[in-house]
Amino acid sequence: MTIEMFSTVFSRPRARSARLPWLLLVLTLPGLCAAEGIVPVPTTAAIVKHARYPAHQVGQDGTGYDGHYGVLAQYAAGGGAWKVGLWEAGPGTLVPTDYPNDEYCLVLEGRVEITNRDGTTAAFGPGDSFVIPKGWAGTWRMPTAFKKQVVAFHTR
Numbered sequence: 001m002t003i004e005m006f007s008t009v010f011s012r013p014r015a016r017s018a019r020l021p022w023l024l025l026v027l028t029l030p031g032l033c034a035a036e037g038i039v040p041v042p043t044t045a046a047i048v049k050h051a052r053y054p055a056h057q058v059g060q061d062g063t064g065y066d067g068h069y070g071v072l073a074q075y076a077a078g079g080g081a082w083k084v085g086l087w088e089a090g091p092g093t094l095v096p097t098d099y100p101n102d103e104y105c106l107v108l109e110g111r112v113e114i115t116n117r118d119g120t121t122a123a124f125g126p127g128d129s130f131v132i133p134k135g136w137a138g139t140w141r142m143p144t145a146f147k148k149q150v151v152a153f154h155t156r
Contacts, residue, residue: 041074065092090142099136110146
């Protein structure tokens with residue numbers, strides 16, 4: 001996050017702000033940061049790496065989505081145990097069966113409709129935040145192009 005965005009996210013009153021304080025804790029824990037100073041992680045940075053999810057993780061929803069996504073790693077610490085970056089894809093549907101890490105997400109653009117394995121659903125748009133737990137399985141439907149900023153924690 002840029003310093004400007006950081007102050008905006010944590011200073012404005014929001015109904016969902018109760019979900020954000022742990023991020024402050026992660027960003028201020030001693031020993032986690034590899035840099036000695038503030039590291040900008042702009043939300044408008046260009047996505048430079050592109051890849052494609054395996055066909056079995058791409059839902060057939062009539063959009064023609066082929067699993068293509070873009071990612072930009074912006075910061076890593078703890079020997080790569082946690083990373084900050086941007087991810088974008090869609091419109092289309094993904095069907096993950098075992099999410100590889102715990103991940104905090106801040107929606108920057110678009111919308112995502114999530115259906116958990118137990119059938120419960122939630123929808124998120126710009127400014128909303130949520131956490132995907134490691135091992136999560138369900139449906140990730142993006143009715144429009146979607147972009148998120150992520151803080152991912154990778155356990156070994």
